[in-house]
Amino acid sequence: MKTTIKDLARELGLAVSTVSRALNGSYGVHPETIERVRQKAMELGYIPNMGAQQLVGKSSKLIGVFIPEFEFEATPEFMEFFPLLHQALRSFGKDAILFSIPYPGDTGKTGSRLNEWIVMRNLEGCLFLPPFSTNHPLIRDALELNIPCVNFADALGPRCSIVNSDDREGGRMAARYLAEKGHRTIGYINGPGHLHICRERYAGFCEGLAEFGIAHSPDQAAEGDFSGTSGGKAAHMLQSTVDGMTAVFCANDLMAMGAMSAFAQEERRVPQDLSVIGYDGTFFTAYVYPPLTTIRHPYERLSTKAVELLMELLNGGTGRRVVIPPAIMERMSVSQRELGM
Numbered sequence: 001m002k003t004t005i006k007d008l009a010r011e012l013g014l015a016v017s018t019v020s021r022a023l024n025g026s027y028g029v030h031p032e033t034i035e036r037v038r039q040k041a042m043e044l045g046y047i048p049n050m051g052a053q054q055l056v057g058k059s060s061k062l063i064g065v066f067i068p069e070f071e072f073e074a075t076p077e078f079m080e081f082f083p084l085l086h087q088a089l090r091s092f093g094k095d096a097i098l099f100s101i102p103y104p105g106d107t108g109k110t111g112s113r114l115n116e117w118i119v120m121r122n123l124e125g126c127l128f129l130p131p132f133s134t135n136h137p138l139i140r141d142a143l144e145l146n147i148p149c150v151n152f153a154d155a156l157g158p159r160c161s162i163v164n165s166d167d168r169e170g171g172r173m174a175a176r177y178l179a180e181k182g183h184r185t186i187g188y189i190n191g192p193g194h195l196h197i198c199r200e201r202y203a204g205f206c207e208g209l210a211e212f213g214i215a216h217s218p219d220q221a222a223e224g225d226f227s228g229t230s231g232g233k234a235a236h237m238l239q240s241t242v243d244g245m246t247a248v249f250c251a252n253d254l255m256a257m258g259a260m261s262a263f264a265q266e267e268r269r270v271p272q273d274l275s276v277i278g279y280d281g282t283f284f285t286a287y288v289y290p291p292l293t294t295i296r297h298p299y300e301r302l303s304t305k306a307v308e309l310l311m312e313l314l315n316g317g318t319g320r321r322v323v324i325p326p327a328i329m330e331r332m333s334v335s336q337r338e339l340g341m
Helices: 005-012 016-023 031-044 050-055 077-091 114-121 137-145 167-180 196-210 228-241 253-265 283-287 299-314
Strands: 062-069 095-102 125-128 149-151 160-165 186-190 221-223 247-250 275-280 293-296 321-324 327-329
Touching (some): 005 016, 005 031, 031 114, 062 114, 077 299, 114 137, 125 137, 149 299, 160 299, 167 196, 167 247, 167 293, 186 228, 228 247, 253 275, 299 321
Parallel strands (some): 062 095, 062 125, 125 149, 149 160, 186 221, 186 247, 247 275
Antiparallel strands (some): 293 327
């Protein structure tokens, strides 16, 4: 049974009005009382009624933005998304508070601290950056708590919306581009295979090659972990095992740059000897040498739409999914090859 504010008041021996004011950080409540109330709220799993708070003019205006925390290189998508999300939130009179969360995190039954953060920060809603998806405790708790939230992966619920860059189409775009440039033996460096975005990008890549009558063998694929180091190791392995390989498609930009570095160490030139294409379109890919051709997420449209979907939920809407196509950024890391070479 859901804990109510009356339950908190009864447990603490306080008036309902005092508990309400303590939870909302109102003036006139002793700090020790506020701390007692918040601790009891966390203990009992109390979640504020967001809609009721807004009706009485007590909304916090705070939106939690959750980014993944890896043991290796930080995901560069945060640098693309957060300023745009914050700008869009401000246009609706909201502000953002940032949470850096270990990924993949605890996959057992202990869940996350989302309940605690919602209570302590009085969050109205949440935005979950990639790659948080339904297999992460944070998202599972968000769906169970029924807090208005938007993610960029695969979690959909009554109070949870999705906005996606079309990863499957992005994979197709990369395959078509390489095939049109004359490449027929193409290595693929994927991210963690359990992630939805990785499965979609590789499936689209295989479909795009099939349009040109090219079958992609699993032996031509390697798996990384999205880090540049893993991209370099995977590139070295593919270079050793895939005969006649002329190009490599990587499931993110960091792995693509790791691959380029590995090829340089082996004195293989990009793009003269091997072409490389990345995925994500992060801003710094224009400043490597050669500048990286990549499939770019429409960060501006994704951020704006994510905030619009969250506002829908905060105003009583139901969770839904919106898919936005990516675009290819053609630079200098892919060469034209004559068929038969």
